[in-house]
Amino acid sequence: KAGVTxxxxxxxxxxxxxxxLSCSPISGHRSVSWYQQTPGxxxxxxxxxFSETQRNKGNFPGRFSGRQFSNSRSxxxxxxxxxxxxxxxxxxxxxxxxxxxxxxxxxxGTRLTVL
Amino acid sequence: GESVGLHLPTLSVQEGDNSIINCAYxxxxxxxxxxxxxESGKGPQFIIDIRSNMDKRQGQRVTVLLNKTVKHxxxxxxxxxxxxxxxxxxxxxxxxxxxxxxxxxxTKLQVIP
Numbered sequence: 001k002a003g004v005t006x007x008x009x010x011x012x013x014x015x016x017x018x019x020x021l022s023c024s025p026i027s028g029h030r031s032v033s034w035y036q037q038t039p040g041x042x043x044x045x046x047x048x049x050f051s052e053t054q055r056n057k058g059n060f061p062g063r064f065s066g067r068q069f070s071n072s073r074s075x076x077x078x079x080x081x082x083x084x085x086x087x088x089x090x091x092x093x094x095x096x097x098x099x100x101x102x103x104x105x106x107x108x109g110t111r112l113t114v115l
Numbered sequence: 116g117e118s119v120g121l122h123l124p125t126l127s128v129q130e131g132d133n134s135i136i137n138c139a140y141x142x143x144x145x146x147x148x149x150x151x152x153x154e155s156g157k158g159p160q161f162i163i164d165i166r167s168n169m170d171k172r173q174g175q176r177v178t179v180l181l182n183k184t185v186k187h188x189x190x191x192x193x194x195x196x197x198x199x200x201x202x203x204x205x206x207x208x209x210x211x212x213x214x215x216x217x218x219x220x221x222t223k224l225q226v227i228p
């Protein structure tokens with residue numbers, strides 16, 4: 001069974017631009033979560049999607065948004081990029097997450113650099 | 116590879132010794148706790164979890180201890196191997212909050228051959 005895949009793996013953008021990152025969960029997994037990882041702030045929860053609906057949201061500004069498609073694939077978008085958005089963006093999928101917490105499987109991440 | 120934390124606390128352990136990594140969690144309402152291992156260039160990998168109705172859980176070479184009174188979690192790795200070298204994160208969640216998981220800052224484990 002293939003793991004969680006994220007594309008692209010590396011991305012360089014300039015301030016003010018926008019970016020879209022993609023995540024394909026493990027087949028059969030319906031929950032997709034996004035995290036931002038930086039040396040200073042560590043791993044921070046962005047949002048979680050289940051059956052195309054955002055169920056949970058972390059404390060990030062509205063510039064960060066996401067969506068989930070009917071095949072459970074998810075995208076996150078960051079608009080008006082700032083230097084501080086440079087980070088490793090991780091996607092994690094789990095089987096259901098409805099009746100409690102299920103084990104999350106992480107992808108390798110997308111390294112975003114904002115110049 | 117990726118550098119996931121330039122200022123992480125570091126634990127250096129001799130190969131074959133036992134390692135103990137500690138973590139303090141913040142939310143007394145959390146009822147589910149997880150340990151993750153992150154190697155350079157990879158995403159976090161699940162190691163072991165524990166629910167708040169337990170105080171100890173064992174896996175293969177790993178044991179997690181939970182002390183709810185002082186909101187403390189520890190991960191014990193028996194017979195540490197070079198392949199255990201990585202950054203270890205504890206995480207907490209509330210089962211009512213679905214997948215909203217809060218991660219700790221991480222500890223870098225260095226295994227000395």
